[in-house]
Amino acid sequence: MPEDPIFKLLNECIADQDPTKINLSVGAYRDNAGKPWVLPVVKKAKAQLLADPNANHEYFGLDGSARLILGPNSSAITSKRYTAIQTVSGTGANRLAADFLSRFRPATVYITNPTWGNHPKIFGAAHLPVVEYQYWNPQTRTLNYDILLDNLRNAARGSIFVLHACAHNPTGLDPTQEQWKEIAAIMKEKDHFPFFDCAYQGFASGDLDKDAWAVRYFVDQGFELLCAQSYAKNFGLYSERAGCLTGVFKDSDTAQRARSQFMALVRCSISNAPGFGAKIVDIENLKTMANRITLMREKVYNHLTELKTPGNWTHITSQIGMFSYTGISVKQVAAIKSKFHVYMTDEGRISMAGLNESNVKRFAEAIDWVVRNA
Ligand SMILES: Cc1ncc(COP(=O)(O)O)c(C=O)c1O
Numbered sequence: 001m002p003e004d005p006i007f008k009l010l011n012e013c014i015a016d017q018d019p020t021k022i023n024l025s026v027g028a029y030r031d032n033a034g035k036p037w038v039l040p041v042v043k044k045a046k047a048q049l050l051a052d053p054n055a056n057h058e059y060f061g062l063d064g065s066a067r068l069i070l071g072p073n074s075s076a077i078t079s080k081r082y083t084a085i086q087t088v089s090g091t092g093a094n095r096l097a098a099d100f101l102s103r104f105r106p107a108t109v110y111i112t113n114p115t116w117g118n119h120p121k122i123f124g125a126a127h128l129p130v131v132e133y134q135y136w137n138p139q140t141r142t143l144n145y146d147i148l149l150d151n152l153r154n155a156a157r158g159s160i161f162v163l164h165a166c167a168h169n170p171t172g173l174d175p176t177q178e179q180w181k182e183i184a185a186i187m188k189e190k191d192h193f194p195f196f197d198c199a200y201q202g203f204a205s206g207d208l209d210k211d212a213w214a215v216r217y218f219v220d221q222g223f224e225l226l227c228a229q230s231y232a233k234n235f236g237l238y239s240e241r242a243g244c245l246t247g248v249f250k251d252s253d254t255a256q257r258a259r260s261q262f263m264a265l266v267r268c269s270i271s272n273a274p275g276f277g278a279k280i281v282d283i284e285n286l287k288t289m290a291n292r293i294t295l296m297r298e299k300v301y302n303h304l305t306e307l308k309t310p311g312n313w314t315h316i317t318s319q320i321g322m323f324s325y326t327g328i329s330v331k332q333v334a335a336i337k338s339k340f341h342v343y344m345t346d347e348g349r350i351s352m353a354g355l356n357e358s359n360v361k362r363f364a365e366a367i368d369w370v371v372r373n374a
Helices: 005-015 040-051 089-104 118-125 145-154 177-189 213-220 252-267 275-280 286-306 314-318 330-340 360-373
Strands: 082-088 109-113 130-134 160-164 193-198 225-230 242-248 323-325 349-351
Touching (some): 082 252, 089 252, 130 145, 213 225, 286 314, 330 360
Antiparallel strands (some): 082 242, 323 349
16 A cells, blocks of 8 residues: 555655754644653653552543533533543544444535545545545635535535534634634534544644634534544644544433444444543643744744745734645645755645744745745
């Protein structure tokens, strides 16, 4: 099978001996020295676990927590219309949702164009038909909003729509609250099923509640829905594989029945959830990460403005979250890699977290050069 494009790019970058190389490929947070960051709160939690004489490595229960995504006072929680189960990070939550939908609510799955490359594979693996709906307008470098609404209206009644809860991967572009309201209204009218993928809660605004707004709005509108969460990015727990799938249903009886089906599906795939990451998930250090990324966006924009780089670059600062869709061409992506050792995906997506005080200027100069010459 062909290698996964992101991991292929990452391996190429690792093999590159050039000391000035810039890695903007994988969506993993880096500090201002370009190093992975263990959150202080995670260090603290690890120390507590080590010091706790009762801590152990027994099998861990499967129930998850919906409080972070739905909010502790959610009506879905107080009326017990929800169920939440631990998964193997966001990918595991997506796959569990796909298997569940394939068995109990099969329909065509609409994913954003462009999207996270794993979405078509995961839903395809669960034998659901997958098609795209328009999300990004390459001309304006903004949301392709009118076409998106048309796609919602024209999809067969009862389709499944994959919605990115916040900080859309790969474009870094989210609907506004007003746009979400219109999207929800059409979905209601057409009886479409919302599946939220939430891999970056906190990364869009630095605020967990703000970033959960869309999911909570849909819950308040009375939708039944599923929401996959990854704690890889917002807690820096990438390899610990902590995640959760939350389902909101019309009543507590349906939620209980869904819970038993989640349990049955998990039992025959991973059997039990990884406990370590789940034990150390806590919520304090998001702002540091979100603020540093916002600062890098401003720096890229300011450097490009100073360099008078041809084109409009306002999307760099208006996009949010970990990624930026730069809008540069495949040819320019190839040129920036071969001439400047800057690694980004073919479609021009960069992980902003790979930028820091010592490489951001060089990155902007490289962009300036390829825009003028490649
Ligand atoms: C949109 C989206 N969903 C889900 C994931 C799942 O990541 P993980 O399985 O590492 O939690 C990612 C990771 O890149 C993502 O970008």
